[in-house]
Amino acid sequence: MTTDLNINKQNISESYMFDHYIEKNDILPVFVSDFELRKIYNPCLKGKITITLEGKYLLCPMLRNLVLGSVKESKIPDLFIKGTIDRFYELSKEKLYPCKYCEFRYACLDCRAFELLKGSSLGEVKFCKYNPLEGIWG
Numbered sequence: 290m291t292t293d294l295n296i297n298k299q300n301i302s303e304s305y306m307f308d309h310y311i312e313k314n315d316i317l318p319v320f321v322s323d324f325e326l327r328k329i330y331n332p333c334l335k336g337k338i339t340i341t342l343e344g345k346y347l348l349c350p351m352l353r354n355l356v357l358g359s360v361k362e363s364k365i366p367d368l369f370i371k372g373t374i375d376r377f378y379e380l381s382k383e384k385l386y387p388c389k390y391c392e393f394r395y396a397c398l399d400c401r402a403f404e405l406l407k408g409s410s411l412g413e414v415k416f417c418k419y420n421p422l423e424g425i426w427g
């Protein structure tokens with residue numbers, strides 16, 4: 290598995306090059322079933338897998354450098370058997386900073402690719418206008 294998370298910006302849509310901050314209006318009502326799932330899983334990555342034209346397994350089509358394997362080496366179920374993909378699926382907001390302190394964490398979406406593109410680490414959210422430690426929208 291190649292996990293160089295430096296995103297190749299040539300593969301990113303121009304619309305993603307702007308700063309998208311999570312704002313108050315982005316916090317939407319959530320179904321009970323989603324609420325429960327988001328306690329465990331990332332709201333965007335869960336269930337996602339991408340197969341490129343060259344036969345590489347990627348998690349997210351935006352995360353081109355995060356190669357989980359290839360169709361020549363393994364079948365899709367192998368990614369689950371080996372746990373390769375689970376650590377990304379299980380990147381719930383409970384594991385992201387500062388979201389783990391936020392009361393909106395199960396009603397809020399997430400884009401790991403955008404945050405990584407903007408220089409955040411895999412475990413942090415920088416592009417949000419809410420400060421959960423102070424309870425204040427910026």
Ligand code: SF4
Pocket residue numbers: 311382387388389391392393394395397398414416417418419420421
């Ligand atoms: S701190 Fe995290 S969970 Fe809370 S509103 Fe911002 S992005 Fe959403």
